Amino acid sequence: MNSAPLTKESGYEVGDLPEHSEKAFPLRKDFWQAMLYLLPSFVLFSVFVFYPMFRTIYLSFFLTDYDGMPSVFVGLENYAYIFTSDEFLKSLRATILFVLITVPAGVILALFLALIANEKLKGIGFFRTIFSSNMGMSVAASSVIWLFLFHPSLGALNQMLSTLGLSQVEWLLDPTWAIISVSVTTIWMNTGFAFLIILGGLQNIDEHLYENAGIQGAGYWYQLRRITLPMLSPTMFFIVTVSLINAFQTFGQVDILTQGGPAESTNLIVYSIYREAFVNYQFGTASAQAVILFGCILIVTILQFKFGEKKVHYQ
Amino acid sequence: MKQVKLDGLYKTYDGTTPVLSNVNATIEAGEFFVLVGPSGCGKSTLLRMIAGLEETNGGAITIGNKRADQLMPSERDLSMVFQNYALYPHLTVFDNIVFGLHVKKVPKEERKRRGRETAEMLGLTDYLKRKPRQLSGGQRQRVALARAIVDESPVCLMDEPLSNLDAKLRAHMRAEIKQIQRRLGLTIIYVTHDQVEAMTMGDRIMVLNKGVTQQIGTPLEIYNQPANPFVATFIGSPPMNIAEGEIKDHKLFIEGLGPIPLPNGGAIDQTHVYAGIRPEAVRFVHDPVREKGPGLIEVKNVEVLGNETVLMFTAAGRDWYARWSGQWPVKPGDRIPVMIDYADVALFDKASEKSIKHGQSPDVAAEISREEVLL
Amino acid sequence: MKQVKLDGLYKTYDGTTPVLSNVNATIEAGEFFVLVGPSGCGKSTLLRMIAGLEETNGGAITIGNKRADQLMPSERDLSMVFQNYALYPHLTVFDNIVFGLHVKKVPKEERKRRGRETAEMLGLTDYLKRKPRQLSGGQRQRVALARAIVDESPVCLMDEPLSNLDAKLRAHMRAEIKQIQRRLGLTIIYVTHDQVEAMTMGDRIMVLNKGVTQQIGTPLEIYNQPANPFVATFIGSPPMNIAEGEIKDHKLFIEGLGPIPLPNGGAIDQTHVYAGIRPEAVRFVHDPVREKGPGLIEVKNVEVLGNETVLMFTAAGRDWYARWSGQWPVKPGDRIPVMIDYADVALFDKASEKSIKHGQSPDVAAEISREEVLL
Amino acid sequence: ACNNDTGAAADNEEEDTASTEEQSNTGNAETGEAVADDEATEVTFWHAMGGGPQKALEEIVADFNEKNPEINVVPQFQGTYDEALTKFRSVGGSKDAPAIVQTYEIGTRYMIESGFIEPVQTFIDNDDYDTSQLEENITNYYAVDGDMYSMPFNSSTPVLIYNKDAFEEAGLDAESAPRTYSEIKNAAEKLTKKDGGNVEQYGFSMLNNGWFFEQLVYTQGAYYVNEENGRSGDPAKAVFNEEAGKNVFTFLDEMNQAGSFGNFGSNWDDIRAAFQSGKTAMYMDSSAGVRDIIDNSDFEVGVAYIPHPDDVEPEGVAIGGASIWMTNSIDTEQQQAAWEFMKYLTTPEVQAEWHVETGYFAINPDAYEEALVQEEYEKYPQLQVTVNQLEDTTSTKATQGALISVFPESRQHVVTALEKLYQGTAPKDALDEAVEQTDRAIEIANRSNQ
């Protein structure tokens, strides 16, 4: 009696009790109907994702020639090489550090913005537009702007610091600061979107719940903790998962801001893949890196689904 | 124990149509105040304004001795049962119930005890671990009720809290709520559509129509001395029969019925009136020959309710009802002799709709003295 | 016009506790079938199974002449009023109402006409352009009702469709629903907690308790000849008074009351019984000296309901009720002489809870013959 | 399109539509013109020139098309050099390949080995085209074993740029720029201005870009890779960690330690901004950027030769920039037309225009005699220095520039080495690592392209 309804509620049931009201439909027919709905996605994914992905895996066992064609089969050598290569390990470390900085900070910032923008105030639409506006800035455009802001001597940031009488910071030139700077840029670029999503999630929460909590004397923080966050959990789950995946795949801002430097401190994996493939034309090692990156994201996502979605409350 | 004072409350949703206008009432500390009125008349809106969930567009609300209309809901120290329950879908029944205690930092042990006690009282003990989704409608409603009760806030607002319960459970709940209210001295403002609830639970009743107060009074006042035809027809089921009437020659004429003679000295200034007769005052004439003022009605519809029978007939172009104890073997089409006593008739001025004369209250004092009852 | 047949229906949500077990009923084409039972007894579940929204874990459902339990809800051709309304939040009231007609490709003109007519009937005309969240509770419920009615599906399931309406509107709705049902010959399965609805609307009533059918019969059968103490106490408000009794020496003994003599020839085999007496059968004794079998009760609580008074007292350790017409000037603590006629007593076997003897139905035939009534 | 070539641009658009019917979906070519266009031989020209140079290039193309109605050159921007090359690698050898593709100097070896190109030497021979009219120090770079594989197009060299006002303020002679490492170091020392912890003006800066490092190595007559800079055979090893490379790293390291070296990262615009705003007094830049610097600085700008170690006789500079390549998967007719266009590009008039508009060298020295150029030099006498430095260069295998296929990758390693150097890594360690990685890259490339 206790366990069955509880697992059901957890949402991510993998073939436990049938969800009521659904099993009334004949299952076989359902399967083919579902396939029909999924067909467009499937065809496109097969052509544009699965096929290239398999090709990538295939290539990771080869050295490639100038045309990017596999020429010498080397087995696991590419993997062996990148795992012993100081450069790759560094970029792996940088990537993880980057993910650890940008995901929590970005999500929390977006949540904060969404919360203050979810209030019914005059002119709130204006603020919402401002908060989501960075979405409109392309990676290239925003990176260029930040490049200016980070400029060692002329950048607004350093100018501000000197006005405040603080010593200047070598934003993009100091390896420790560089990763922070790239992270800040990334967070800035991504908040707009996360903000929009979270705001949407907030607006979906039944107002009556707050009304009731308010009457019962729950203060803002209490409501946030006990109502907003649990009710927002599907959205947060989504945004965290997506941010994780995106953070692992950051590329554009690195290309423009630091080109992976200084001293490879911002050489995030995808940038490293890009360079390996498009500048160095080493598809083999690039592919191996891509496969490893895929594996990393896969593991993180599986963990996220396994442990994260447990805490999600669907209606 | 807190008084709630409503002072010229005004509310509109769209800026033009008023949903409530000039609502005045002082609900005494510890009073059980019932709010009734037709669907959409503004009852929920009024409760929500008291709770602070809707802003007031005019007037003032005082709770305790504090002006409250600018306070946040959480500062008003009250509890509420929502018409649509508003349960937290992500919390179990138990957590839903003790949510407020949690907020108020009631110690865990006490929280547990009070939560369990309340659940016990509302027959929810078996469902404490479930989520609201897995409950029946009545169970959900009880959770909403439990959540408000467990709080023991001095003021409690209840919006049709028993509408989805069966008669038996409802009777039980009525008693429980009254008992808690008395024990804790709660001030309760209670919206209901149930006549029995309104009549038995309320210290006073307020009748609203289209956002305008019609009458405030004790249940018997409302029943016996309705201020206008609206109240007269709204309270009592089946409703009081109402028709236009004319007073002429010491007689009250109502179309479709025989003239009803006025007693001596019962002269009335107005000639054009609304006459109201409660269904139970339309009496069956056992011996039409001997008894005075008989009329003959043609039964249009019969409802046998187990211990009573409601007959429908037409008078003055309207549906009229007669209600008699027992199960009567009457069929539509039957013609039955009835009589109406002028003493039972309530009269309202036709123009102002104000009450001119109340019907005689159907108390048995006339027949049986209090002394006779007691042994 | 379709028959609905339920055949040994069984349902469980968690795989162990049955929510419904062995429910059998044949609802005739064009019948108005009322489903009552305490909160959580499985009424909504049963309706949802008929609609195809819950799978059956056993048994069969036949609609028309077609086995239906494997059909999709959309293939069952029925309409439903949900207990929680389930209005489409994105559509206006009008669009909510005609949503089903749209699906059935009813031409636009007719859709408009029927939508308007139904809205008119339910008093929703002023709100057609609003979204559900701008409506009061009762208005939402009426939209849900309108949506089901407008469809004119041969089978209509209604889950407490009037619970949030006031008495007056409810009486009006009752009449309207009955009329539509008759006009279109709908088969309606109707869940309600309202005694009046159950008694007046239903061709037959089915009483459920904990998922088990207690009795199926016409309203008067259920009222007059309850199959067991549960039904006896469930139908009728206040409920029938029930107590354990003993039959000895041609007398029925109930603790706290004087012995009730059995009439000649009224011998009963069992000695241990449950005795049931309807509140109206607890009669006031006008002249305690002259009248037989008087008992003295101490009033615990009084509810004056306007046209009747309900007294509570204790007998056999339970709360008992007496219900008398009129407003009685009685106070808690008063001691009042009453009598109970054996003819009014219903007896149930103590072990099996089966009915042994029905109480005399409170029909007036004994006093007034049908011939006397008609003129 | 800009005002004066609107017509040409419109033409291009429509012609392209007509010629690539299989993909065309715009269908807005007007019939009359389309007929005329059909007769013109289409030459697609993939380039990586953005901003001002793109505009200049498009004007030149428009002029050419006007003068040669039978040929229609269509310039198509394809992103940065890397991006353009990536794309070319994908379509190389197919019908989607362009006729002409512009590639940076370090892509030379790759292009030669790719098999997608037709050496221009073929046309030079057929046409008896006189290559000697071109600047020798430029053609040398693109000549491999005496054969010209591509036509030089936009070329530049590094120069030292300095702030004359700052020099005077520091008591230095603004007219004779420092040349040797110790001169630079001394000057830098004097030029560095500090305000507490913050440095207000650094003495010397260099962009973190492999190109400058290479140049500082070449000028010492040293090689980047073995096999004589890859000019006499397939190189197998990088040698830039030998004496010359170490000189450079030590030179930078010493100044960095002393606090007179300002690091402004690897972004061209950053370092220019630093210079213009007085944050650094000397730095190395491309000759192509000189004129803009002069325009945008509100102080006197001096231009000088690049520095060299005190005990080494400087040999000059190697060329940078890009050249244009003929592809081999197109019709001979198109190739011929492309060749015509290439020749046109080398004419003194065109080169003069190009030089003046963009700041890139004129590959045809005759251009410098053009009035247009002379006028420019009067306005910007500093430009003369850049040309002189190139012309003064002794042509050796060192100043010819290295020829390796993995150059882009190697440059990254050098950049990383520089960054590490500035973070305090010992010069030798930083260099050795870069060399090691370059070696590995060369090895892999050799293995996979047997």
Place this chain on the structure above:
Amino acid sequence: MRMRKRITLYILLILSSIILFFPTVYALMVSFMNGREVLSGAVLPSSFSLDNYKKAFESLPLLSYLWNSLVISAAVMAGQLIVSSLAAFAFVFIKFKGRNALFFLFISTMMVPWEATMIPNFVTIQELGWINSYFGLTVPFFALAFGTFLLRQHFKTIPKELEEASQVAGLSRFQFFYKVVLPVSKTSLVTLGIYGFLTTWNMYLWPLLVTNDETVRTVQIALKQMQTKEVSTDWGVVMAGVIIVVIPTLLLLFAGQKQLQKGLTQGALK
């Protein structure tokens, strides 16, 4: 709401706006500066001249690029909305064997770095003959695991009762999809639409690869085209370009905002 809370909120809102919007405003300022001002680190331009904008429009056929961007972004947006919502619908409202596994397979496509698949995809497009055509720029992006995921999360919060009511009303599954699910999910659809539009609008590398000339090229390429390396970039013009390119997207955001503001499912049931 009480005054103090209101004021606190406004302060927070304004502060956040300033911090978040500063870079954009800065870009706007730079767009009015001449080269010298930009490189001297000024924050405010000496005059608000529109020269840079004029130059930006003169140097490239920006209007035609904008049009292409618009067409492509709108097409991708529409494609994504259709394809993703169909898939998400199946994942939430149809129960079938292997649903979770399949969904995870979908999610896994998000983990494949786009950079790793670009070359094979380029070859595919080339073989389809879609180089330099709108197809090549749009079709590969129609299927979007991200969008499916986003919509799935939202669909899951749609009360079951709506599905039930629709079934009883006789709606077929597809009717339920487009008559109830889609309208009720307007917020998420708008969000996804904005996302799809903007990401496409901001794409650079792919359009560069699969297009050869300005017939179908997008504005981001134009932006890149304004920048140079060895020769000084005219930042004022670039920023003017950035601003020009950003304006349509801001307008879109503003319009979407209006849609989003209408919170929807509240008060759905009782």
